Amino acid sequence: MAANPELQAQITALPHKPGVYKYFDDEGIIYVGKAIDLRKRVSSYFTKQDHNKKTQQLVRNIKRLEFTIVDSESDAFLLENNLIKQHQPKYNILLKDGKTYPYLCLTNERFPRLIPTRNKINDGSRYYGPYANGTALNVLLELIRALYPLRTCNFRLSPENVEAGKFKVCLEYHLGNCKGPCENHEDEARYNGYIQQIRNILNGDLRIPKQYFREQMSAAAQDMQYELAHQFKVKLDKIDAFQVKSTIVSATLTNIDVFAIASNEKSAFITYLKVMNGSIILTQSLEVTKKLDEEDAEIMAPLVMQMRQEFESESREIMTNVAIELPLPGVTLSVPQIGDKRKLLELALKNVLYARKEKESMNERSKDVNEVRIMETIKKDLRLTELPKHIECFDNSNFQGDNPVAAMVCFRNAKPSKKDYRHYHIKTVIGPNDFDSMYEVVSRRYRRLVDEGASLPQLVIVDGGKGQLSMAVKALKDLNLWGQIPVIGIAKRLEEIYVPNDPLPIYIDKRSESLRLFQRMRDEVHRFGITFHRSRRDAGTLKTELTDVKGLGPVTADKLLNKFKSVKKIRELTEAELIAEVGKAKAKVLQDYFAQNDAPSHPMPARQLPG
Incomplete structure (x- = not known):
């Protein structure tokens, strides 16, 4: 499909460099894409002949283009994602924006607090997450608060304020959930020891906290402080119960991102598993609507970049069920075929296939509900006695x-x-x-x-x-x-x-x-x-004139019309051509008929006006 002269001039001027291009119609941006070679990629839209219908529609709507040169393919990926999120072009797959995912924030202050938040502030605090849903965050927060006596107040507990006696302990102190650092009842070094263990838990490593509570339980039992030993035993059981709920895949698999994709004609479904220290600590599934009949690899590549960015993954290994290429130096990409890694990938694939099946079933159920509702409405509007199926x-x-x-x-x-x-x-x-x-x-x-x-x-x-x-x-x-x-x-x-x-x-x-x-x-x-x-x-209109010719049957009329398509073309045949088609006798019948109908009619005599 050829571009208009102005657009063709823009394409010819494109550099052979990596970058991002934007297509515009009369109303604004309709598509954003990335390219290793801008000129080759953009030119292909107008020179290739095998585009699908949706891409052909996109090309027809392009009125002008803009481009941005970047240093690398990785920069192009990131810029493309940001532009898609910003402009929401109609022909792009719309990527999720993770700004509203919840985090657990370990505050940057004396006697740090652990609080849930959806807003990251650059104040020196440490943010963990984001978490795919609030339930996972709350389960983890409840576990940590059950294990460690953290403060929940927002007082500024500087040494000067505490020494001056500006604060009083609250109900949490009397319930035993806080040791009262606001009145200097809590040792700061011990509190910071809790914080270090909490960091391990938030990083997915439960070994150090388990070892700590096991040692404390043994020490209390040796000192015959059985009630205290029982308290440590309860906390150890809480960790074990939490760990049982976590999916243990393999102790040898650490810090891996696993992505699986499954699609149908309209949508693609992606499941992400984040594995740390042998356990799946985060799962996320999403659905994206196809815009240009993209292949699975085309859809997955930008989503892997996007989801790693949203969930702040630093894993050096990515496993997928379709081969993709990403400009991530130092990161290994693979499609495992055997072993524990293959089992992990199959788990992700099982989840994404279930998500696709569930959505398709939901759509079918929704259609059924809509149809029943429509029939119920007809029954009510017309006062029928039964459902008009x-x-x-x-x-x-x-x-x-x-x-x-x-x-x-x-x-x-x-x-x-x-x-x-x-x-x-x-x-x-x-x-x-x-x-x-x-x-x-x-x-x-x-x-x-x-x-x-x-x-x-x-x-x-x-x-x-x-x-x-x-x-x-x-x-x-x-x-x-x-x-x-x-x-x-x-x-x-x-x-x-x-x-x-x-x-x-x-x-x-x-x-x-x-x-x-x-x-x-x-x-x-x-x-x-x-x-x-x-x-x-139409059939009657074509055949009426020939079938009315005396001496010419309907079979002959059909034969001539099927071959020559119109009476006009039959009329233009020579005598020899007619004889070759229908024989001498029928050819003469047709020629006589055409000659009679082609003859000019006699003019009517002028009407005499009364004298």
């Missing part, structure tokens, strides 16, 4: 009285059932008579269903007002089906619904789902009927 809609079509036809569309569970659609040639009606045509097709349809023992619809719709409706009712009465099938007529103004034996229409709310489904069915039966009518009318 099977609805049929009829329409007539003719052109100036010629080629009269009719069509019926069938909806089951509020969705088109195209295998049940039917066309009808009007057989018993001469001329443009919509009323009698409606009687004929309704009679033919339901006589056949009765003869075949097939199920009848719960609702019949005829496109037209009271006249068409009355003829549909007459047809049902003549078939002894009146009272078994509800029938309504839709006037030209769609919101007017006519029911039998009522001269006044029912007015349905324009926002009603009933009305929207009726409109959809009427549009569908119009489309289906008109398509059939046009094909029949």
